[in-house]
Amino acid sequence: MVKKPAVVVLGAGYGGLMATVKLQKLLHPNEADIVLVNKNDYHYETTWLHEASAGTLHHDRVRYRIRDVVNTNRVKFIQDTVEEIKADEQKVILAGGELHYDYLVIALGGESETFGIQGLKEHALSITNVNMARKIREHIEYQFATYKAEDEKREELLTIVVGGAGFTGIEFLGELVNRVPELCEEYDIDPKKVKIICVEAAPVILPGFDPELVNYAVSLLEKKGVEFRISTPIKECTPEGVVVGKGENETELIKAGTVIWAAGVRGNSVIEKSGFENMRGRVKVDMYLRMPGHENIFVIGDCSLVINEETNRPYPPTAQIAMQQGEHTAKNIAALIRNQELDDFVFDNKGTVCSLGEKDAVAIVFGKKLTGFKAAFMKKVVDNRALYLVGGLPLVLKKGKFKLL
Amino acid sequence: MVKKPAVVVLGAGYGGLMATVKLQKLLHPNEADIVLVNKNDYHYETTWLHEASAGTLHHDRVRYRIRDVVNTNRVKFIQDTVEEIKADEQKVILAGGELHYDYLVIALGGESETFGIQGLKEHALSITNVNMARKIREHIEYQFATYKAEDEKREELLTIVVGGAGFTGIEFLGELVNRVPELCEEYDIDPKKVKIICVEAAPVILPGFDPELVNYAVSLLEKKGVEFRISTPIKECTPEGVVVGKGENETELIKAGTVIWAAGVRGNSVIEKSGFENMRGRVKVDMYLRMPGHENIFVIGDCSLVINEETNRPYPPTAQIAMQQGEHTAKNIAALIRNQELDDFVFDNKGTVCSLGEKDAVAIVFGKKLTGFKAAFMKKVVDNRALYLVGGLPLVLKKGKFKLL
Numbered sequence: 182m183v184k185k186p187a188v189v190v191l192g193a194g195y196g197g198l199m200a201t202v203k204l205q206k207l208l209h210p211n212e213a214d215i216v217l218v219n220k221n222d223y224h225y226e227t228t229w230l231h232e233a234s235a236g237t238l239h240h241d242r243v244r245y246r247i248r249d250v251v252n253t254n255r256v257k258f259i260q261d262t263v264e265e266i267k268a269d270e271q272k273v274i275l276a277g278g279e280l281h282y283d284y285l286v287i288a289l290g291g292e293s294e295t296f297g298i299q300g301l302k303e304h305a306l307s308i309t310n311v312n313m314a315r316k317i318r319e320h321i322e323y324q325f326a327t328y329k330a331e332d333e334k335r336e337e338l339l340t341i342v343v344g345g346a347g348f349t350g351i352e353f354l355g356e357l358v359n360r361v362p363e364l365c366e367e368y369d370i371d372p373k374k375v376k377i378i379c380v381e382a383a384p385v386i387l388p389g390f391d392p393e394l395v396n397y398a399v400s401l402l403e404k405k406g407v408e409f410r411i412s413t414p415i416k417e418c419t420p421e422g423v424v425v426g427k428g429e430n431e432t433e434l435i436k437a438g439t440v441i442w443a444a445g446v447r448g449n450s451v452i453e454k455s456g457f458e459n460m461r462g463r464v465k466v467d468m469y470l471r472m473p474g475h476e477n478i479f480v481i482g483d484c485s486l487v488i489n490e491e492t493n494r495p496y497p498p499t500a501q502i503a504m505q506q507g508e509h510t511a512k513n514i515a516a517l518i519r520n521q522e523l524d525d526f527v528f529d530n531k532g533t534v535c536s537l538g539e540k541d542a543v544a545i546v547f548g549k550k551l552t553g554f555k556a557a558f559m560k561k562v563v564d565n566r567a568l569y570l571v572g573g574l575p576l577v578l579k580k581g582k583f584k585l586l
Numbered sequence: 587m588v589k590k591p592a593v594v595v596l597g598a599g600y601g602g603l604m605a606t607v608k609l610q611k612l613l614h615p616n617e618a619d620i621v622l623v624n625k626n627d628y629h630y631e632t633t634w635l636h637e638a639s640a641g642t643l644h645h646d647r648v649r650y651r652i653r654d655v656v657n658t659n660r661v662k663f664i665q666d667t668v669e670e671i672k673a674d675e676q677k678v679i680l681a682g683g684e685l686h687y688d689y690l691v692i693a694l695g696g697e698s699e700t701f702g703i704q705g706l707k708e709h710a711l712s713i714t715n716v717n718m719a720r721k722i723r724e725h726i727e728y729q730f731a732t733y734k735a736e737d738e739k740r741e742e743l744l745t746i747v748v749g750g751a752g753f754t755g756i757e758f759l760g761e762l763v764n765r766v767p768e769l770c771e772e773y774d775i776d777p778k779k780v781k782i783i784c785v786e787a788a789p790v791i792l793p794g795f796d797p798e799l800v801n802y803a804v805s806l807l808e809k810k811g812v813e814f815r816i817s818t819p820i821k822e823c824t825p826e827g828v829v830v831g832k833g834e835n836e837t838e839l840i841k842a843g844t845v846i847w848a849a850g851v852r853g854n855s856v857i858e859k860s861g862f863e864n865m866r867g868r869v870k871v872d873m874y875l876r877m878p879g880h881e882n883i884f885v886i887g888d889c890s891l892v893i894n895e896e897t898n899r900p901y902p903p904t905a906q907i908a909m910q911q912g913e914h915t916a917k918n919i920a921a922l923i924r925n926q927e928l929d930d931f932v933f934d935n936k937g938t939v940c941s942l943g944e945k946d947a948v949a950i951v952f953g954k955k956l957t958g959f960k961a962a963f964m965k966k967v968v969d970n971r972a973l974y975l976v977g978g979l980p981l982v983l984k985k986g987k988f989k990l991l
Contacts, residue, residue, distance in 0.1 A: 315773065316728075316735035323721075323728040330721035368720065 186213045186283035188514055189273060191263050193219035193247050194227065195500045195567070196482030197288030199507030202571055205255045207515040215256045216282075218275065222247055222260050224571075225311050227290075228500045229564065231349060233314035234441075235356030236322065236363075237539065240311050245580050250572040263289060266455040268475055284477045284514050287452070287464075288507065291483030291498060294445030294461065300418035301344075305442040308349055317441065321360075324438035325368045337436035339375045342423050344415050345444025346381035347388065348535055351398055353443055354379060355537035358405035377407045378435060380425055382414035382444070387535065389497075394535075394543035397552050401537055418442075446498060448484045460486060463495075469513055469523045470506055479513070481506035487528065502528055504570060534560040591618045591688035593919055594678060596668050598624035598652050599632065600905045600972070601887030602693030604912030607976055610660045612920040620661045621687075623680065627652055627665050629976075630716050632695075633905050634969065636754060638719035639846075640761030641727065641768075642944065645716050650985050655977040668694060671860040673880055689882045689919050692857070692869075693912065696888030696903060699850030699866065705823035706749075710847040713754055722846065726765075729843035730773045742841035744780045747828050749820050750849025751786035752793065753940055756803055758848055759784060760942035763810035782812045783840060785830055787819035787849070792940065794902075799940075799948035802957050806942055823847075851903060853889045865891065868900075874918055874928045875911055884918070886911035892933065907933055909975060939965045 188208070190201050201217045208215065225244040232238035247258055261275040266287070273280040293307035306317045321341065328338040341357065343350050357377060365372045379402075386409065387395045399409060410425070417424040422437035448462025457464055457472060463486040464472055470485060472478040482503035486495045496502055505528060513523045532546035534556060542556035551559060561582040568576045593609060595602050606622045613620065630649040637643035652663055666680040671692070678685040698712035711722045726746065733743040746762065748755050762782060770777045784807075791814065792800045804814060815830070822829040827842035853867025862869055862877060868891040869877055875890060877883040887908035891900045901907055910933060918928045937951035939961060947961035956964060966987040973981045 312731075312735040316731040319724070319728045319731040323724045326717075326721040326724040330717040 185211070186518060187216060187281060188213050188284045188286070189216045189218065189280060189282035190286040190288060191218050191266075191273065192288035192290055192482070193217060193221075193224045194288060194290045194482055194503065196503035196507040196510075197286060198224050198247070198250065198571055199504045200286050200288060200479075200481065200511045201251055201256055201507075203508050203511030204514065205252050207511055208518070210255060212515075212518055213284075216259060216280065217247070217251060217256050218259045218261055218263060218273070218280070219247060220260070220262050221311075222258075223311075224250070226500075226564070226567065228567075230308050230310070230314045231353040231536075232356050233311065234308045234317040235353060235360045236318040237356045237360050240315050240318075242580065243314075244311055245572070245576065249579075250576060263451055264454070265451060266457075266478075268455065268457070268472075268478065271477075282477075284517065285479070286507075286510055286514070287449075287472075287478065287480045287484055288482045288503070289449040289451055289484055291446045291448055292450060292462065293442060294447035295442065296445060298415055298418065301415070301442055304418045304420055305344065305423075305440040307442045308353060317439075321439050322364060322367075325364045325370060328438075329368045329370060335438075336374060337422065338438035339370065340422070340435070340437040341375075341377050341439040341441065342435055342437040343377070343379045344381075344423070344440065344442045346379050346383075346386040346409065346411065347444065349446075350379060350381070350441075350443035351387055351402070352536050353441065354402050354407050355398075355541070356539075358402060358407060359538045361406070372406075375406070376437075378437070379407055379409050380413050380415055380423065380435070381409070381411045384412045386411060390533070390535070390543075391545060391550060394545070394550060394552065398535065398537055398543050401541060446483065448486075452480075452484055463498075468525045470510055470526050477517070479510045481510055487526065489528070496528055499533075500567060501531065504567065505529060508570075532559075534563055536560045590616070591923060592621060592686060593618050593689045593691070594621045594623065594685060594687035595691040595693060596623050596671075596678065597693035597695055597887070598622060598626075598629045599693060599695045599887055599908065601908035601912040601915075602691060603629050603652070603655065603976055604909045605691050605693060605884075605886065605916045606656055606661055606912075608913050608916030609919065610657050612916055613923070615660060617920075617923055618689075621664060621685065622652070622656060622661050623664045623666055623668060623678070623685065624652060625665070625667050626716075627663075628716075629655070631905075631969070631972065633972075635713050635715070635719045636758040636941075637761050638716065639713045639722040640758060640765045641723040642761045642765050645720050645723075647985065648719070649716055650977070650981065654984075655981060668856055669859070670856060671862075671883075673860065673862070673877075673883065676882075687882075689922065690884070691912075691915055691919070692854075692877075692883065692885045692889055693887045693908070694854040694856055694889055696851045696853055697855060697867065698847060699852035700847065701850060703820055703822065706820070706847055709823045709825055710749065710828075710845040712847045713758060722844075726844050727769060727772075730769045730775060733843075734773045734775060740843075741779060742827065743843035744775065745827070745840070745842040746780075746782050746844040746846065747840055747842040748782070748784045748846045748848055749786075749828070750847065751784050751788075751791040751814065751816065752849065754851075755784060755786070755846075755848035756792055756807070757941050758846065759807050759812050760803075760946070761944075763807060763812060764943045766811075777811075780811070781842075783842070784812055784814050785818050785820055785828065785840070786814070786816045789817045791816060795938070795940070795948075796950060796955060799950070799955060799957065803940065803942055803948050806946060851888065853891075857885075857889055873930045875915055875931050882922070884915045886915055892931065894933070901933055904938075905972060906936065909972065910934060913975075937964075939968055941965045 223244040229243040233240040265274040295301040324338040414426045464480045465486045483498040534544040536542045544551040544556035565581045628649040634648040638645040670679040700706040729743040819831045869885045870891045888903040939949040941947045949956040949961035970986045
């Protein structure tokens with residue numbers, strides 16, 4: 182009997198899980214062994230984490246068991262942490278052992294990028310995974326509880342600074358403005374005492390997005406109490422709050438009980454550790470999504486860098502592109518195993534939705550601008566579609582968003 | 587028209603609220619004006635706070651609006667903080683003004699007693715009111731969330747030290763052992779990693795209580811994971827945990843993310859500030875519950891000290907005695923106004939219940955020992971009875987505990 186090739190997928194995020202699900206469909210058990218490695222025994226919806234972080238959606242609603250969507254008779258699932266990839270030996274170093282591969286899919290996801298800003302790692306919280314999301318939810322609630330229990334009132338405990346006005350920052354703000362009134366009710370606090378400040382180093386909000394939709398988002402959030410401070414870089418984060426730049430040489434301390442860092446995403450540090458050529462943990466892949474110089478390694482999701490030829494700039498890392506890459510990679514690996522020709526990857530941008538709480542959003546879908554409840558509806562359709570693509574109707578019914586209007 | 591006398595009640599705890607409710611029934615509007623002063627616009631059930639603190643009962647279930655039980659056409663309610671009583675001028679100094687009285691009921695409640703132990707005020711949490719209860723609930727939950735989100739695990743975040751094995755400490759532990767499995771589920775934490783340690787300086791648990799019932803309580807709590815360390819005084823509380831005495835001269839640091847101080851209750855500091863003779867904020871009242879030397883001032887609840895003539899020691903401050911004092915004081919004030927004779931106060935001890943979570947307890951009721959679900963049932967009867975005495979059936983229906991078994 183000829184030894185079957187081993188296809189190893191690292192990471193069960195949007196890209197890795199999609200690749201695994203498609204591989205288990207495409208490849209006959211005689212063609213290859215499939216192995217999936219992931220830190221947790223669950224997948225989580227990164228694009229829903231802002232809701233779990235604000236506390237508007239329970240974290241069990243944003244995750245599901247890998248075993249519920251992956252056929253574990255067909256795919257060997259290993260719960261472990263990837264430490265390094267040794268490409269010259271065709272093996273992966275895990276915290277708990279080693280793993281040989283013939284074909285590798287690197288889908289390890291991104292990490293928070295702090296750009297070397299002092300104190301950010303220690304004192305700010307990033308919306309990166311389920312563990313952090315529930316910590317953020319509890320952190321904010323603990324500040325409110327503490328404020329109310331102290332005799333000498335420290336108003337800054339009720340100040341929340343959000344660093345970054347990109348998609349993550351804006352979507353988190355959209356949830357936060359809905360959550361704060363609930364917290365004020367729970368802790369008998371006057372809502373007027375709460376401050377939500379969004380600090381952004383760039384001179385724009387939602388860079389690259391349609392200006393009309395940006396205006397809609399900003400005025401809605403401002404109406405609900407958010408103060409925007411653009412062109413305002415964070416210089417340092419301290420236990421008291423953030424020090425921001427003001428004009429040429431001045432700085433200002435904004436005292437805040439909670440600092441959320443939502444301004445930077447980078448690739449994965451395993452990429453760097455493994456000695457691959459990269460830009461902040463991201464690999465510029467070839468037209469087939471392969472690592473240059475390694476015909477059997479595919480890189481997808483937040484670790485891969487694909488150039489948009491229209492703008493000559495990389496596509497931003499989104500769930501949409503990761504899932505398309507996952508599906509495409511599964512097909513290309515099947516082709517490689519069968520000695521067939523590979524297909525180029527072409528990103529099919531179906532649009533972008535930025536939610537502003539449960540009942541509002543801004544969106545461009547198939548080239549059309551949407552705001553308000555129509556856009557919010559689209560957001561839920563997009564969310565349910567992601568579930569459908571991975572787990573079919575059963576997963577949509579189990580984890581989907583049904584309050585569509 | 588002759589000026590009506592002003593009856594002023596300070597505090598809307600068990601004693602003060604009972605006195606007010608009875609006064610509004612006993613006194614005709616022509617006989618006196620009644621004024622009630624309280625810090626909050628709600629009354630809370632001090633004897634249920636351990637549940638709100640553990641997170642097993644929402645704090646809105648342990649409180650109700652004063653306006654729901656006091657007739658505000660008859661009683662003037664002032665929401666303010668009492669700062670001092672000037673007995674020689676017959677006035678009360680509030681944070682927001684002054685108040686004249688002809689008859690005064692001091693029912694300001696107790697405070698936490700830290701016996702001068704260093705760091706306890708800063709780093710330990712006491713189950714004293716609604717604000718602290720919800721802070722304790724959130725503090726514990728935040729430790730669990732933080733533990734799970736950190737890469738380098740600090741097991742001590744999952745350690746909860748309860749200082750004191752009196753009624754408050756034991757009842758809190760009873761709730762905590764039920765809450766911890768829920769928290770472990772919520773944060774994906776192995777329950778074996780959680781430590782609950784009860785530290786008590788005295789060589790006994792539940793001092794003064796029936797030894798057989800104490801054994802029942804201890805073995806139940808131990809079975810559910812509580813570690814008891816008796817004859818172990820807390821020497822100091824630090825941000826890391828507690829330093830306890832060990833043998834003659836040694837000490838030991840117990841690292842803990844949460845330290846609950848449930849070992850000491852004293853009277854109110856307003857008593858001391860006002861220059862009344864007192865023992866740790868408590869006034870040894872006369873047979874009519876009056877302040878010695880002041881025929882128009884009654885002191886009830888945790889601020890009053892009544893000697894049990896059988897044991898020649900003061901009765902412990904409980905809700906039961908406070909409510910009886912409140913009712914008795916209302917009658918004596920009516921008698922004073924009507925120039926009738928006053929009645930002696932005699933405490934009618936109906937029994938003691940110590941809950942051990944929702945479904946278990948130990949009790950002595952009318953001289954009979956009870957354990958298990960029968961005692962837990964009695965606890966709920968006692969809780970509902972307290973509601974009934976103040977607000978009648980409507981309040982029981984609104985705030986009562988109906989899962990009686």
